[in-house]
Amino acid sequence: MSAYKVTVLGGGAWGTALALAMLRAGHVVTLWARNADSVEAVANGQNPRYLPGITFETGIAATTDLAKALTGADCVLVVTPAQALRSVLGEVKPHVASHVPLVLCAKGIERDTGTLLSAIASELLPENPVAALSGPSFATDVARGLPTAVVVAAEDDERAAALALRFSAANLRCYSTDDLIGVELGGALKNIFAIAAGAVTGAGLGASAQAALVTRGFVELRRIGAAFGARPETLMGLSGLGDLMLTCSSAQSRNFAYGVALGKGEELSGRPLAEGVATAYIAARLTRERGIEAPIVEAVAALLDKAITINEAVAGLMTRPLRAEAD
Numbered sequence: 012m013s014a015y016k017v018t019v020l021g022g023g024a025w026g027t028a029l030a031l032a033m034l035r036a037g038h039v040v041t042l043w044a045r046n047a048d049s050v051e052a053v054a055n056g057q058n059p060r061y062l063p064g065i066t067f068e069t070g071i072a073a074t075t076d077l078a079k080a081l082t083g084a085d086c087v088l089v090v091t092p093a094q095a096l097r098s099v100l101g102e103v104k105p106h107v108a109s110h111v112p113l114v115l116c117a118k119g120i121e122r123d124t125g126t127l128l129s130a131i132a133s134e135l136l137p138e139n140p141v142a143a144l145s146g147p148s149f150a151t152d153v154a155r156g157l158p159t160a161v162v163v164a165a166e167d168d169e170r171a172a173a174l175a176l177r178f179s180a181a182n183l184r185c186y187s188t189d190d191l192i193g194v195e196l197g198g199a200l201k202n203i204f205a206i207a208a209g210a211v212t213g214a215g216l217g218a219s220a221q222a223a224l225v226t227r228g229f230v231e232l233r234r235i236g237a238a239f240g241a242r243p244e245t246l247m248g249l250s251g252l253g254d255l256m257l258t259c260s261s262a263q264s265r266n267f268a269y270g271v272a273l274g275k276g277e278e279l280s281g282r283p284l285a286e287g288v289a290t291a292y293i294a295a296r297l298t299r300e301r302g303i304e305a306p307i308v309e310a311v312a313a314l315l316d317k318a319i320t321i322n323e324a325v326a327g328l329m330t331r332p333l334r335a336e337a338d
């Protein structure tokens with residue numbers, strides 16, 4: 012298969028790891044970042060700010076010039092944080108041809124509007140095909156070349172399969188699906204439950220509470236997903252159950268680590284990006300407005316708001332009316 016010219020937007024942990032994955036899949040890769048230090052470092056085989064201690068191969072052309080980065084691109088991976096997507100795509104618009112697929116790799120929902128990331132892309136660049144890449148994949152693992160599986164979603168299943176084929180390499184296995192909303196929601200919502208799982212750990216509530224929280228979190232994830240049109244089997248897959256398992260059980264997850272700090276009552280400002288914070292607020296609002304039962308999402312949003320303590324959150328969840336498990 013001929014090499015693609017892949018442009019990666021975002022010089023953080025995941026942008027750098029995906030640029031490496033694309034390079035290893037045989038593509039010609041340009042990474043755009045707004046920070047000149049990141050650009051220089053990535054070109055030299057490191058990203059000490061976001062991937063400390065990892066040295067990788069050179070070969071990624073890195074630049075702070077967005078127009079240059081997008082010139083001649085066959086495909087654009089958008090790997091900036093969810094809340095920055097609207098502004099980043101606004102900058103991208105004048106420089107990208109309308110046939111070029113935009114592959115959204117952030118995990119979140121726009122906090123102010125409740126808009127899914129694919130809908131933001133379709134609103135701003137209506138001609139460009141939109142896809143999403145998600146699943147259980149720590150940037151450090153992918154950067155180190157450890158075996159990882161993700162899912163690529165696009166409403167057109169042939170497009171999703173074609174992108175998955177192009178992105179796959181020896182240690183990156185890409186599945187495909189046409190359930191774009193399911194993949195987006197799985198990736199965005201799991202971060203809320205990772206914060207909750209971290210809070211349970213931080214507060215020292217025990218392994219049994221942890222397992223109960225993650226299981227009931229998955230019930231909520233599926234309930235919310237169903238209300239938004241996600242297919243249940245998508246949420247049983249990599250971007251859903253798979254990513255929930257990863258991030259609810261590993262201190263490597265920034266969302267889980269954020270939750271641990273929350274559960275311990277530590278200072279929360281200045282921590283690394285935890286997308287689940289913004290997603291918890293907007294998911295709580297959306298579920299309330301739509302009458303979707305989501306007590307863990309509500310509890311996380313209230314905890315983050317300091318409206319309740321961790322003990323009150325737990326008491327609230329434990330004293331809900333008893334019910335059949337399948338309800």
Ligand SMILES: NC(=O)C1=CN([C@@H]2O[C@H](COP(=O)(O)OP(=O)(O)OC[C@H]3O[C@@H](n4cnc5c(N)ncnc54)[C@H](OP(=O)(O)O)[C@@H]3O)[C@@H](O)[C@H]2O)C=CC1
Pocket residue numbers: 021022023024025026044045046049061090091092093095098099116117118119148149150151283284286
């Ligand atoms: N890290 C991971 O393991 C994974 C992350 N993801 C998702 O990928 C997304 C990005 O995460 P990640 O790379 O880890 O985050 P990082 O915090 O590591 O990096 C964020 C990057 O985005 C840049 N950035 C932030 N705001 C803007 C903006 N307005 N315009 C341009 N660039 C901006 C930052 O630039 P600067 O340095 O200048 O601030 C930085 O390069 C998130 O949605 C995350 O959930 C998904 C799977 C795995």
Ligand SMILES: O=C(CO)COP(=O)(O)O
Pocket residue numbers: 118146147148149150202205254257258263264265266267284285286
């Ligand atoms: O989404 C991720 C792995 O799949 C990364 O999780 P964190 O953003 O919580 O580190």
